[in-house]
Amino acid sequence: MKKSVLSGIRATGRLHLGNYLGAVKGMLELQNDPQYKTLYMVADAHTVTTPYHANELKVNRREVIIDYLAAGLDPEKSIIFQQAEVNEHFELAFYFSSVMSIARMQHLPTFKEKIKQHPQGSTMALLNYPILMAADILVYKAGLVPVGIDQEPHLEIAREIARKMNEQYGTDFPEPVRFATKGEYVPSLKGEGKMSKSVEGSYINLTDSHDEIRKKVRSIPTSSYVGMDSKELLKTLFSYANLFIPKYKKQYEEELAKGTLKYISIKDQITEAIYNELKPFQEKRIEIEKNKEYVDKVIQDGTQKAKEIARKTVDEVKEKMGLS
């Protein structure tokens, strides 16, 4: 039996470089490895855990699927679907919530961080976020999850739930682990924290033009602030160099030591490397966007295949929990 893989991205807008390097690259690698059965969804239901607009979500839950296809996810190899279409995720999440304590969920760093960002948004949906994520993964008994390093606390919850369910009810859930990529943590362009859709000026979208990319890469901080040493200041620039132009890293470090390093020339080389990586994606995206029927069919087929697998797991769990 092939090992299952599941991953997803929320429908908060167009994908950015962090999503691409931290998640999509891993999704592609596992899709192309025949030992895995890969399932990739847009986590549209997770989008309602923080304030959002329904009309934007309606568009974005489809745009993420188009981004997936343009990036190379292939419906012949992977099951591609929208989370909210597969009710079994919610059903399983409810059963899972019966083995987790409120205190455990409230202490999760990701929960605390989100509450800080959205002080009015302390909802039950947000508290349940990791439980739904565990259900997304375990409803397919997936043992491998290609996601960025920021998702580790959520995977810890999924492992805890799998253990508790197996102990209490004799289910056979695997304890899912993260599949890490080289870009598991892409820093913000602003020099502090990670690249994130919720921080303006921190990200590069996969659909950004050459000029936009250049402007954004040039905004990476390189002139000193009081109290910041130059090593700390250049950390972000060097992380991007390491991700996109690794073979020049040594040369730049030597130039830095000699005091001859020209920041603008590294920045422009990084821009070229990013643009070259994104160009085929952007061209393919334009083609896929035009083909509405194809996208509809991918979603429809994917949903049906996902549902078949998910239903079996939920029926098994109901049986073991005394609900059938």
Ligand code: TYM
């Ligand atoms: P989301 O939309 O916040 O992030 C989607 C993916 O992008 C990765 N990512 C990054 N990786 C590296 N550097 C960054 N700066 C960066 N920013 C984002 C995230 O790690 C993630 O892999 N909870 C998930 C969505 C989800 C999910 C799931 C994932 C829901 N159910 C089940 C896997 C399995 C999330 O945060 O999405």
